[in-house]
Amino acid sequence: MASMGGAGWEAMRSMRRGDDLKGVKLSRDIKRRILRFARPYARDIAIFLLLVTVTAAIGVATPVLAGDIVNELTGPDGTRRGVLLLAGVIAALAVFEAAVTLVNRWYSARLGEGIIFDLRRAVFDHVQSMPVAFFTRSQTGALVSRLNNDVLGAQRAFTTTLSGLVSNGIAVALTLGVMFFQSWQITLLSLILVPVFIVPAKWVGRRLASLTKESYDLNAAMNTQMTERFNVGGAMLVKLFGRPEVESTEFSDKADRVRSIGVTTAMYARTFIVALTLVAGLSQAVAYGVGGVLVFGGQLTAGTVVTLALLLTRLYGPLTALSNVRVDVMSALVSFQRVFEVLDLRPLIREAEDARELPEGAASIAFRDVRFRYPGPDEVSLASLEDLARPDLGDNGRAVLEGVSFTVDPGELVALVGPSGAGKTTAANLVPRLYDVSGGAVEVGGADVRGLKLSSLADRIGMVTQDAHLFHDTVRENLRYARPGATDDRIWAALDRARIGEVVRRLDSGLDTVVGERGYRFSGGEKQRLAIARVLLKAPPIVILDEATAHLDSESEAAVQHALDTALEGRTSLVIAHRLSTVRRADKILVLEAGRVIETGTHDQLVAQGGVYAELYRTQFSETGETTVN
Ligand SMILES: Nc1ncnc2c1ncn2[C@@H]1O[C@H](COP(=O)(O)OP(=O)(O)OP(=O)(O)O)[C@@H](O)[C@H]1O
Ligand SMILES: [Mg+2]
Structure with a gap:
């Protein structure tokens, strides 16, 4: 039987x-x-x-x-x-x-x-x-x-x-x-x-x-609701825009339907x-x-x-x-x-068959008439995942960079400024080859990045992104991600140089403190400095830094500033600047607007020129000074 x-x-x-x-x-x-x-x-x-x-x-x-x-x-x-x-x-x-x-x-x-x-x-x-x-x-x-x-x-x-x-x-x-x-x-x-x-x-x-399909769909919807709402960012939104009862009703309606489907299917099955x-x-x-x-x-x-x-x-x-x-x-x-x-799925970005290592000491960056548009869904997504993909922004194919040319010589600090949406982050992402250009070329150490080994690019470039992502792991492991096996001494040295050592020392568990989902246990400025410490530990010849747009209080502002001074010292640096202090120190400022470089020069030259930068300087950097340029 x-x-x-x-x-x-x-x-x-x-x-x-x-x-x-x-x-x-x-x-x-x-x-x-x-x-x-x-x-x-x-x-x-x-x-x-x-x-x-x-x-x-x-x-x-x-x-x-x-x-x-x-x-x-x-x-x-x-x-x-x-x-x-x-x-x-x-x-x-x-x-x-x-x-x-x-x-x-x-x-x-x-x-x-x-x-x-x-x-x-x-x-x-x-x-x-x-x-x-x-x-x-x-x-x-x-x-x-x-x-x-x-x-x-x-x-x-x-x-x-x-x-x-x-x-x-x-x-x-x-x-x-x-x-x-x-x-x-x-x-x-x-x-x-x-x-x-x-x-x-x-x-x-x-x-x-049909019942099983319905309950799968409901379960998927409940899962999505839970993962979206139960991460720190989502939970905060729910509290701030305060509709916990609505969330709760939505959830329990689905759970209730799943319950009755469960009873029905159990009876059918039996x-x-x-x-x-x-x-x-x-x-x-x-x-x-x-x-x-x-x-x-x-x-x-x-x-x-x-x-x-x-x-x-x-x-x-x-x-x-x-x-x-x-x-x-x-x-x-x-x-x-x-x-x-x-x-x-063919990865859009692949290492060339004859990819070369970057030679030692090569640390210049050059953009040669770079054009770029973000790839459309047909180029990157999966037919059978279409139903799961987010609805399209309908913004594909629009050129984000339209012929951008500039060079950053070894050891030079170049600042990229411009209004929000100008394409600054996009341009920065092209250097470590997170995306490939649609036209023109990006060169590192004089060689087109598409001809270089991906590992050698990753080794040479240290990047601090706008939102400085940290893994849900200890401070130690988050830093070691940049240099596996680094000793605690070296980690502390990096933390100190990034002006975050004191903060970590004050924590009960020190380096063993778990960072919390998406770094939420640290303040915005602290998170930025942890990310900077991570780059310091890696000590790459090229640093790309996307300054956080968020306003920092003057104390963290100063701390981040010092951390940056150390981080950028003697390295080829491309900085997307939102703070006057960074821009002032730059050897060269590029003003990007709607995907084009419209002005180039030092701070003093550009202010004297009385163009877009001078206007930005007057309105955005303002008297309170160290706030944001967008
Ligand atoms: N992944 C993406 N897919 C499609 N379009 C994108 C993507 N990321 C950015 N864009 C678009 O590209 C343009 C440039 O964005 P980018 O992030 O480079 O601006 P930004 O200059 O860094 O702005 P901000 O100062 O606000 O950081 C924007 O219009 C944006 O909508
Ligand atoms: Mg940006």
């Missing part, structure tokens, strides 16, 4: 997945590709399937032997020895089956986990190599959970689906074959009940599929299994009743009736499972397809 229940549950589970498959088109070569992917496992798969077959065969042999025993007991020439011999064979088969099951599990586990391992590693490495543009477009949480599900689904293709197909197929074929051989009349009679069961089962399956058991039980009664009459008529032996009745219990589960096999195979293929889709 157990085996029937198992196959029954499997069948039901595949019904639940049914609706996901509507409208999915499989690419033509997907099967060939999966085969290629499975080739290293060919031997394991073959052994696995062989063992599955053996188990299915034993499943049929035992009822036949049980019938033989009954015949020994009731027949004219039954012997004690014959009965014991048959019982011994049954025992041996049971032991053999146990052993085969264990070995089989080993192969299936190794196969399944091996496939998960391969896919996970491939997907992680590939997603990691995607350009920043990809991450600005996909909801990372959704992507990650999708990939997790699909990797598991692909694994299931090889273990559950394949083994189910083979073992149920063999079980049904063998069972029916043996049954027909024993008594075709009873076999036909008991099969009459099959459509009686399968037709309503299909209906239940459709209901289950009804399905009960019906399966009931039909099997009824057909067993038919077998016993009709078979018994035939025994009295002398057309059948008692043993045959027992064999038939026992075989019937093993027929309905596998039969139902097989009736759903198309759904199973399809969902497995779709999982593979989704994983392959991610693996097929």
